[in-house]
Amino acid sequence: MTPVMSPKSWRWAGRTRAADRLFELAAEEATGALHLNGPWGGTIFLVQGRIDYVESVLTPGVEALLLRPPRTDEQSWAELVPALRRGETVETEAARSAAARLLRSQLASDIDAEILRRTASADAALAALGTAVPETARTRTRFRPDERHWCPSVRTFTVVDVLAEVDRRKAVLARMTLGIQPDRVVRRAPQLPIERVRLTATQWNVARAADGSRTAQDIAWQLGHGVFATTMVIHQLARLGVLTADQESPESPGPQMVPARHVLSFLRASAAGLHLE
Amino acid sequence: MHLIQARRQQDERESGSSSVNSVTSDTDVRISSVADTDAVRRALSRLRTIDGLVTVCLVEPDSAQVLEIVVGADADPAVAGAVTDPSAVTVAAGASDVVQVIGLMTSSLGEPDELEDVTIALGRRYHLIVPQREVGADGVIIVLTLDRARTNLALARQQLRSFGPLLASVDDAGHVA
Numbered sequence: 001m002t003p004v005m006s007p008k009s010w011r012w013a014g015r016t017r018a019a020d021r022l023f024e025l026a027a028e029e030a031t032g033a034l035h036l037n038g039p040w041g042g043t044i045f046l047v048q049g050r051i052d053y054v055e056s057v058l059t060p061g062v063e064a065l066l067l068r069p070p071r072t073d074e075q076s077w078a079e080l081v082p083a084l085r086r087g088e089t090v091e092t093e094a095a096r097s098a099a100a101r102l103l104r105s106q107l108a109s110d111i112d113a114e115i116l117r118r119t120a121s122a123d124a125a126l127a128a129l130g131t132a133v134p135e136t137a138r139t140r141t142r143f144r145p146d147e148r149h150w151c152p153s154v155r156t157f158t159v160v161d162v163l164a165e166v167d168r169r170k171a172v173l174a175r176m177t178l179g180i181q182p183d184r185v186v187r188r189a190p191q192l193p194i195e196r197v198r199l200t201a202t203q204w205n206v207a208r209a210a211d212g213s214r215t216a217q218d219i220a221w222q223l224g225h226g227v228f229a230t231t232m233v234i235h236q237l238a239r240l241g242v243l244t245a246d247q248e249s250p251e252s253p254g255p256q257m258v259p260a261r262h263v264l265s266f267l268r269a270s271a272a273g274l275h276l277e
Numbered sequence: 278m279h280l281i282q283a284r285r286q287q288d289e290r291e292s293g294s295s296s297v298n299s300v301t302s303d304t305d306v307r308i309s310s311v312a313d314t315d316a317v318r319r320a321l322s323r324l325r326t327i328d329g330l331v332t333v334c335l336v337e338p339d340s341a342q343v344l345e346i347v348v349g350a351d352a353d354p355a356v357a358g359a360v361t362d363p364s365a366v367t368v369a370a371g372a373s374d375v376v377q378v379i380g381l382m383t384s385s386l387g388e389p390d391e392l393e394d395v396t397i398a399l400g401r402r403y404h405l406i407v408p409q410r411e412v413g414a415d416g417v418i419i420v421l422t423l424d425r426a427r428t429n430l431a432l433a434r435q436q437l438r439s440f441g442p443l444l445a446s447v448d449d450a451g452h453v454a
Binding site: 109110122123154160172175195198200202203225229230233237240266270 | 314316317320337340342344345361366369370371374384386389391414447
């Protein structure tokens with residue numbers, strides 16, 4: 001059994017020290033949790049050298065996705081979210097045991113739970129592994145052997161699979177237009193450019209939450225959605241003219257910015273991603 | 278034909294693999310896919326018997342992520358089954374783009390209507406996009422890729438409907454629980 005995840009097969013400009021460590025652990029077929037601290041902190045759970053789950057301090061985990069309203073009443077949810085975001089141990093533990101109870105009670109189907117788990121994990125991977133941490137930042141990685149995630153694993157992915165998805169998402173974010181980014185404040189447009197518009201329930205909830213004080217990340221937490229997916233929904237709403245990004249930092253696109261195409265294409269982004277050296 | 282496929286599936290199930298097998302490598306995913314402990318793979322594996330099926334992808338349309346992929350029962354053995362296969366990633370990206378654009382269209386029309394499914398007919402392949410709104414953080418789509426030479430589209434759609442809810446919980450024998 002030759003592991004196919006040698007760092008050499010992984011050509012990625014933004015490779016981080018965390019990714020390097022993951023390749024080592026994959027080669028060792030390690031089981032346990034790799035803790036990354038710092039502002040982009042998170043935990044990567046491995047089973048036999050494959051990634052089982054990724055957690056980030058910046059994105060809602062599977063417990064949040066499972067417990068979001070209407071499963072939890074609005075009032076308790078509004079109190080729970082800030083505590084989860086601050087990473088308070090008592091509330092986090094309580095949320096995890098509530099989510100575990102929910103799974104045991106079968107009120108959430110096993111399929112739904114597993115899909116939410118993969119969604120949450122990919123979202124966290126972008127935050128924890130996709131950020132190019134400056135060399136000067138003191139991030140420490142620590143591996144705790146045999147530590148497992150509370151939600152039992154049924155499917156694991158190779159380190160290469162997870163990092164490829166991180167890379168793909170980065171390529172999509174680099175092509176966002178209209179000033180939309182996960183950490184940018186958005187607000188409702190003062191006036192709709194068209195006579196009428198029909199929104200899905202999620203689009204409506206996002207538009208309702210975009211009151212000029214929240215970023216895509218804040219809205220994702222508030223609704224119990226993925227941060228990346230919420231950013232995409234916001235881009236769609238901005239395209240419709242329902243939302244606008246705050247212009248506090250005028251559109252100063254990064255070096256990778258491409259000509260403005262307001263209809264964002266995953267296909268175009270992935271084609272660009274595949275040709276990245 | 279169906280009997281042979283059913284028999285083959287039965288064999289695969291009995292030669293059975295535990296959850297431990299499914300974590301070893303991507304190359305054995307094809308073999309272990311039916312007797313999997315993974316509820317998602319089990320549900321998608323039900324669709325493997327559709328005539329001419331090449332792959333079934335479970336995709337989150339808001340991120341275009343391939344959440345899972347299952348290879349058809351009699352597809353070309355060269356078709357791999359990894360979530361980062363370039364062809365799977367491309368199909369997921371294209372299908373998500375289609376769903377996003379149709380979303381823009383229905384939003385702008387302002388009429389109370391929503392997407393039921395999309396059929397993309399290429400010279401050699403069909404791609405069927407079927408939204409599943411009740412699952413995941415904000416719905417998922419199932420993308421079926423079919424080999425046109427071995428597919429009767431009307432029949433395939435009928436087969437698809439006969440499954441009932443596509444993401445229903447399925448027991449080990451492949452029956453809807």
